[in-house]
Amino acid sequence: MALSPAYVRIASGLLAGLAACAPVEAAPEISYQGIETRMLDETLVEFRLALKGAADDAAVRDYAACAAARYALIHDHAYVRPIRMTTARSFGTWRADAVYMISRERPAGGNPAAARITVDACAAKGIPTV
Template identity: 45%
Template structure:
């Protein structure tokens, strides 16, 4: 019977424990705050269905794709509040960079009750966070 060295077993156990900590798709949010050089170019809102909303946000001076994603998230949260809803669920976001201009095209479901899914936001809390971080909403 072959013997396995203890260090290999310990390493295997450590790595298998970490496997549960890794997420397939990180959910960038407004944790970074507004970039110092940010110029927010506005939000286009399109109602796709009664509760399905598309947000296209444009900004200059983003550090990376997390900044326009945070901007779209803030817009979605404010829109939910405007409609009298308390929650939103992220469906998808695509981000493109065109020179200095960053564009995030995001879709959210807005709802009065907490929707099912892992990518939900509490609109009131999110708008307060966005305000504190200096990220504009709708």
Template identity: 40%
Template sequence: MKAPVALAAPLGLALASLMGCAAAAPVDETPIYKGAETLALDDELVNVRVTLKGGRGAADIDAYSRCAVAHHAQAGGYGFARHLRTNVAQQGGLWRGDAVYTVSSERPRGLKTIDAAATLRDCGEQGIPTI
């Protein structure tokens, strides 16, 4: 009779750990967009500040700020933007991004260029607000 008792403890621990895994709720990665603000620093320099809740952090901040600058560029008669830098911070369950872009009427040189019209289409398809 002692053998079943010896096996019961490890089996019970194994079942408890499996139940703990099954009880864990999946993480919701759907961001809630809380607002975007664009500020022209110069004729061709734009500061974008965005706030969101949830999501995947920096990846969603980048996407949200890209959509906001694409809107700003197109509304200002520019067709393109180029990413310069983004600062990301999290506080109290909110992600905040502070990004800077150049805007231009011709495609700028560099790897992080944004075609405003194409980006706005993508933002609409992904449900990301543009302002």
């Protein structure tokens, strides 16, 4: 017995609707594990940090940028510029070792960010800072 085209369209629509009702897995909540800072010289700062629950290293990179921006503001600097960052994941924990340059004046080259704007964006996203 052949199915009519109208029946096939209705059945397809119902199946699509049921698929939309399927439970969606919520993204795991990120758990920020802390930050260690070390001043390398007057303008270079190293950050070692960790977090759990992230799907990729984007969250740990954001966490580092937020920490660097807050650190710059605490030390009366207006800009941060990433120098280097390494990330690694082990047993569900992302770790990063990052070095940032902090400065009162906008540094030339690289990809400098205004510390105040970065800290405000971090707060809006719920990312902790130093």
